[in-house]
Amino acid sequence: MTDQRAFTIVRRPGRAASAQDGVAELLAAYHLRTQAEKGEVVAGVGELPDRYRAEILDPGTAFADDVVLLALSGDTAVGCLVVTAPVEGRCEVKRLWVDPAFRGRGLAAGLVRAALAQAAESGVRAVRLSVWKWRTDAIALYERLGFTVTESWEERAQLVCMGRAV
Template sequence: MNDQNALRILRLPGAEVSAAHGLTALLRAYHLRTEEEKGRAVTRQEDLPERYLSEIRSPATAFAGDLVLLALDDETAVGCAILTAPDGDGRSEIKRLWVGPAFRGGGVASGLLREALAAAEGNSARAVRLSVWNWRAGAIALYVRHGFAAVESWEDRRELVCMERRPGSAS
């Protein structure tokens, strides 16, 4: 990123996301990297699990009821996050927070998180939750800085750390 001031975050209803927005490439990179970190080096998109392929093939369908946040450097998508609508218990979830490696360390992830938290507050979510792989220490530290705390897991995958942030937590 050449200039911090060039960064902007675009909010899109998930159903309105198109290939032109750049989300597909970010999701592909996210899922390929995650599979690599799990020890399943997958080099081709087609070899990803179907649940991830469906997001890449049709993000508008996969995230139809969600809010898609795209960090743009000029007109190039360099990061993303998905915020789900509050569930029956009033919780929203942040998913797929990803920043391209060339754009890390410049506040892009923090900007996406702040935008997601503001949107959740605007939707009257009583809490925002997320899950993160336990080996992603930098991401966990980022979430803690933004007021998230580890909670009892709602996931059956042992390597996932479940975290939650309630309104009014430090940001």
């Protein structure tokens, strides 16, 4: 196991996120993998649904009101997570992704903990997220970090909605 201290988690205001900081590449990997897992394999970013392609092409605009967390190995972004702007006393965690070559080193847990700290600093009472039911490792991670399954606010089949107090 690699020493977790070799990684740094940085916060970027969403509007400061750019393709140059590596977030676009991580988002592309996330969305392409998700499409494949849903059985909708696409050849590349250009074939993704418009809303996902927009996140990749211009993360600064897509997440302008949010906070983007990046896990860095040296100067290279190897993981990301988005914490949405607070709405009605809660925020949402989205787009958790760690480069497969860097998994198993605690980066996902570190990103979620940093998201919870960000949420606390923003004054929200609760954090929520949705995760595809086949991502059992992610669900187990969220449960270890205090999230529980909640009533769905999503109409998409196979999504598990979870939340926890801050």
